[in-house]
Amino acid sequence: MNSDLLLVSNALVAIPAVAAVAVALEPEYRRSAVINVCASGATFLFVLILLIVEPESGGYLFVDDLNIVFVVLSTFIGFTTSVYSASYIDHEIETGRLTPANVRFYHAMYQSLMCAMNLALLASNIGLMWVAVEVATLTTVLMVGIYRTPHALEAAWKYFILGSVGIALALFGTILIYMAAEPVLGQGYDAMVWKTLMTQAPQFNSRMLNVAFVFLMLGYGTKVGLAPMHAWLPDAHAEGPTPISAVLSGLLLNVALYAVLRFKMLLTANAAAITPGPLMITLGLASLIMAAFMLYRRDDIKRLFAYSSIEHMGIIAFAFGMGGPLANFAGLLHMTMHSLTKSAIFFSVGHIAQAKGTQKIADIRGLTQSQPALGWSLVVGVVAIIGLPPLGIFMSEFLVVSSTFARQPLLAIPLVFGLLLAFGALLLRLTGMAFGEPSRDEGEVKASMLPLYAHLSLVLLAGLYLPSHLVTWFQNVARLLG
Amino acid sequence: MEHLTIDIAHVLAGALVLTSFMLLYQDRLSGLINIYTLHAVILSMSVAWQAYYQDAPHLYVTAAIAAIFKALIIPFSLRRIIERLGVHRTVEVVGGVGITMLIGIFLVALSLVVMLPATASADPLAREDIAFALAIVLLGLLMMVTRRNAVSQIIGFMSLENGLILAAAGAKGMPLVVEISVAFSILIAFIVIGIFLFRIRERFDNVDLFELDRARGERP
Numbered sequence: 001m002n003s004d005l006l007l008v009s010n011a012l013v014a015i016p017a018v019a020a021v022a023v024a025l026e027p028e029y030r031r032s033a034v035i036n037v038c039a040s041g042a043t044f045l046f047v048l049i050l051l052i053v054e055p056e057s058g059g060y061l062f063v064d065d066l067n068i069v070f071v072v073l074s075t076f077i078g079f080t081t082s083v084y085s086a087s088y089i090d091h092e093i094e095t096g097r098l099t100p101a102n103v104r105f106y107h108a109m110y111q112s113l114m115c116a117m118n119l120a121l122l123a124s125n126i127g128l129m130w131v132a133v134e135v136a137t138l139t140t141v142l143m144v145g146i147y148r149t150p151h152a153l154e155a156a157w158k159y160f161i162l163g164s165v166g167i168a169l170a171l172f173g174t175i176l177i178y179m180a181a182e183p184v185l186g187q188g189y190d191a192m193v194w195k196t197l198m199t200q201a202p203q204f205n206s207r208m209l210n211v212a213f214v215f216l217m218l219g220y221g222t223k224v225g226l227a228p229m230h231a232w233l234p235d236a237h238a239e240g241p242t243p244i245s246a247v248l249s250g251l252l253l254n255v256a257l258y259a260v261l262r263f264k265m266l267l268t269a270n271a272a273a274i275t276p277g278p279l280m281i282t283l284g285l286a287s288l289i290m291a292a293f294m295l296y297r298r299d300d301i302k303r304l305f306a307y308s309s310i311e312h313m314g315i316i317a318f319a320f321g322m323g324g325p326l327a328n329f330a331g332l333l334h335m336t337m338h339s340l341t342k343s344a345i346f347f348s349v350g351h352i353a354q355a356k357g358t359q360k361i362a363d364i365r366g367l368t369q370s371q372p373a374l375g376w377s378l379v380v381g382v383v384a385i386i387g388l389p390p391l392g393i394f395m396s397e398f399l400v401v402s403s404t405f406a407r408q409p410l411l412a413i414p415l416v417f418g419l420l421l422a423f424g425a426l427l428l429r430l431t432g433m434a435f436g437e438p439s440r441d442e443g444e445v446k447a448s449m450l451p452l453y454a455h456l457s458l459v460l461l462a463g464l465y466l467p468s469h470l471v472t473w474f475q476n477v478a479r480l481l482g
Numbered sequence: 483m484e485h486l487t488i489d490i491a492h493v494l495a496g497a498l499v500l501t502s503f504m505l506l507y508q509d510r511l512s513g514l515i516n517i518y519t520l521h522a523v524i525l526s527m528s529v530a531w532q533a534y535y536q537d538a539p540h541l542y543v544t545a546a547i548a549a550i551f552k553a554l555i556i557p558f559s560l561r562r563i564i565e566r567l568g569v570h571r572t573v574e575v576v577g578g579v580g581i582t583m584l585i586g587i588f589l590v591a592l593s594l595v596v597m598l599p600a601t602a603s604a605d606p607l608a609r610e611d612i613a614f615a616l617a618i619v620l621l622g623l624l625m626m627v628t629r630r631n632a633v634s635q636i637i638g639f640m641s642l643e644n645g646l647i648l649a650a651a652g653a654k655g656m657p658l659v660v661e662i663s664v665a666f667s668i669l670i671a672f673i674v675i676g677i678f679l680f681r682i683r684e685r686f687d688n689v690d691l692f693e694l695d696r697a698r699g700e701r702p
Contacts (some may be wrong), residue, residue: 127657161635165623168642172619175649178656179604179612187655207600 008053009061009122011046012071015039016115023107029093029100032107033086039111040082043118044075062124062194065477070121070258073336074251077343078114080451081250084347085110085243087448091354092241095443102146106241113139113247120255125192126174129259133170133223136252137163144240155235162232166222170259173215177266180208197266206272213276216263217283223256225310226317227287237306238359242350245302249309250343254335257313261320261481268323268482280321281411287314288418295425300359301352304429305345308385311422312338318415319400320481322407328478330399337392337459338385344455345381348374357442361429366438371445375434377452382430384459386423392462487535488607494528495614495648499590502621502641506586507579511564511633515557518637522552525644529651535607541651548647556640564633582628589620611652618645 019039023032050063051072063071089106092098098106113136120132141163145156181191184203190196201209222229237245264276291311298304316338319331351374352367353359367375384391387398397419404412501521508514526548533541597613604612622642626635650656 157632161626161639164639165626165642168619168639168646171646172616172649175646175653175656176612179601179608179653182654183603189657191655192657205600205603207602208604211596211600 008046008049009063012043012050012075012118012122013061013115015043015046016111016118020108020111020115023111024104027100027104029089029103029107032104033089036107036110037079037082037086040075040079040114043114044079047072047075060124060128061119061122063122064480065473066261066480067121067258069332069336069474069477070254071118073339074117074121074254075114077250077339077455078117078247080454081243081246081343081347082110084246084350084448084451085241087446088241088243088350088354091443091445095354097147098241106143106146109139109143110243110247113143113252117251117255121258124194125189126177126194126197127192129262130167130171130174133220133255133259134167136255137167137223140236140240140244140248140252143244144236146241147239149239152239155232155239159232159236162222162229166219166229168219169215169222170219173212173217173219173263176208176212176215177263180204180212194262198269201266201269202271204270204273206270209267209270209273213263213267213274214279217260217276217279220256220259220263221283221317224253224260224317225287225313226283227290227310227314230287230291230310233310234303234306237309238300238302242302242346242353245306245350246343246346249306249346250339253309253313254339257316257320257335260317264320265480265482277321277323280317282321284314284316284318284321285411285414285418287311288318289314289414289421292418292421292425295422296428298429299361301349301361301364301433302346302359304361304426305342305349308422308426309338309342311418312342312385314418315397315400315415319403322400322404322411323482324403324407325475325478326399326403326406328481329474330396330403332474332477333462334393334396334400337396337462340455340459341381341384341391341393344452344459345378345385347452347455348377348381351445351447352378355441355443355445356439361433363439364433366436367434370438370441373449374445374447377449377456379430379434380456380460382426384456384463386426387419390460390463392459395463395466491528491531491535491607492610492614494524494531495611498524498528498644498648499614499617499621502618502625502645503583503586505637505641506582506621506625506628509579511631512561514634514637515560515564518560518640519553519557521641521644522548522556525647526553528648532607532611532651536654538655544647544651548644552640552644560633560637582624586621586624589624590617593617593620605654608652608654612649615645615649615652618642618648621645 016039019035023035026032026035050068089098089103093100093103116132116136116139120129120136123129123132141156141160144159145152177197178191181197181200181204183205184200185191185196218229225233237248260280264280267273267276287310291307291314294307295304295311298307312334316331316335319327319334352364352371355371355374356364358364367378369375384393387393401412401416401419404415498521501517501524504517505514505521508517526545529541529548530545533539533545593616594613597616598609601609601612619642622638622645625638625641629635629638
């Protein structure tokens with residue numbers, strides 16, 4: 001049983017790794033796209049097995065209630081994005097923006113990214129997790145720069161520099177955690193393993209933990225995209241291929257958030273250490289309000305939604321910072337809903353930008369007439385992301401706000417203010433793009449609508465009815481988070 | 483004997499901080515690469531001393547990686563790069579040397595103030611090493627902020643990484659997995675940067691990030 005499970009969790013890392021090599025060797029880009037889809041699908045299926053079999057752990061990987069949520073979410077979106085990516089890449093090849101050699105590289109990096117993300121989520125010790133996050137950063141840097149235009153290179157360079165600094169700070173924090181644990185757990189491997197760290201946390205040197213958490217929060221927080229370390233995020237989203245924007249927003253930000261949450265649990269377990277909540281709340285609110293203001297002045301459609309991601313990561317960090325069963329539940333739900341919705345929005349935005357031949361918001365008008373399917377999906381997506389009922393984000397935002405009102409009414413004021421600001425900005429931009437006299441189409445797009453519909457219907461479903469199984473599952477995790 | 487051991491470790495770590503300061507004010511690229519080489523050599527000695535003191539043979543590997551990879555291969559390839567890019571000229575220091583040095587001194591003081599009380603119960607050797615390491619990390623960050631040229635930013639980043647290795651070596655018995663992976667990551671990181679430099683060279687004719695700023699589209 002234990003070994004079966006070990007096999008499954010190993011497969012989650014091994015499948016993408018093997019697939020990365022396979023697509024790197026495959027010269028024909030259509031076939032490599034198929035391999036990409038199959039590998040992502042297979043990974044997702046293996047995760048479903050993990051859901052059925054009771055998780056146990058051993059070796060370098062481990063599965064518990066917390067990381068399984070993240071793994072399910074990231075493999076699912078990884079799979080749908082690979083389906084979407086196939087049609088997106090087709091179009092890029094036809095228009096000559098990418099060469100088949102680029103695409104081969106792109107697919108190899110895509111699978112490497114999946115591998116690194118699964119490894120980061122499943123790693124049983126803090127060192128391995130750090131390495132995986134670093135690899136994930138490097139692969140995305142390479143994908144962001146793939147168009148090799150000056151803009152793309154600048155975005156990649158900026159992302160690389162800021163991401164490396166973040167990752168360096170996180171490593172320093174990781175070393176400090178080890179040093180705090182070493183007197184209690186002894187030298188060697190044990191002082192880096194999550195399980196032993198969690199059980200022995202009350203005895204650690206609390207001052208050391210405090211300093212470590214500041215570094216970890218700043219380091220991994222950079223990757224989450226929290227203000228003021230967010231500068232890389234809009235550029236990286238806007239200049240890379242759109243499937244990568246979807247993966248960045250939907251998955252990579254969550255992986256970094258997962259790291260922050262794990263360390264937060266560690267600090268919460270130590271009574272003498274600082275409570276990590278206020279730091280997360282401050283960074284979260286700062287991101288929310290900063291991003292909400294920035295939304296008004298965007299003229300690039302992908303940048304617009306990148307800022308919206310910062311906004312939502314702010315809300316999520318805020319919710320987890322509040323802590324407690326209800327706020328944690330709301331945070332988890334919001335994270336899930338945001339990942340699904342935001343990647344759906346990027347799916348439609350990618351095809352829209354291909355159809356219109358531009359990412360300038362001013363040049364995109366009347367989408368519901370010229371591209372009904374894409375246009376209306378965008379409308380639904382944006383209506384979901386600004387938090388209108390009956391979609392899922394309404395519910396999670398409502399939970400965040402109401403739990404804040406119940407416990408810290410004063411904090412609810414900036415929270416609601418930020419939400420309303422963002423609401424206005426996105427609605428304003430949406431009406432301009434979706435309705436009115438349509439602007440000229442530049443080219444035909446063979447859009448793959450299936451992933452888009454799948455995500456949006458899941459979000460709608462969650463808004464109407466949450467299965468009780470899911471609710472108890474999330475409640476368990478929320479309790480675990482403390 | 484015990485004191486002597488600790489003193490040697492501190493001298494080496496202190497020398498590393500000093501070299502970080504030299505990086506801060508050096509304004510010629512070739513000079514910068516020379517000082518970085520020195521930085522890497524001192525790091526390697528420092529790690530080797532830790533290996534001897536802690537009786538941890540695997541740290542010798544880390545020391546060897548620092549010596550071979552960072553003190554030989556990287557400076558060599560950086561020299562090739564700046565030759566091919568034709569940028570032996572002076573690099574601009576943004577903000578002025580005096581102010582930068584003052585900020586640097588402030589950062590070192592800050593790291594001592596933060597780290598020494600936090601690590602009061604730790605091993606005396608690790609304790610001051612980690613404070614110095616934080617100083618080196620912060621000085622590396624400062625260098626990345628004050629420099630505009632891509633090559634000097636990279637050197638700033640690598641000096642920062644050296645500080646991390648010093649910290650990792652100082653943490654007693656930290657598993658080998660981590661050290662090797664750190665070294666590996668730097669290798670990967672360096673390759674990436676190298677690729678980027680060449681692409682930037684293709685597009686911009688120089689590696690000054692001001693050029694990149696001009697090429698950007700939207701301004702906030």
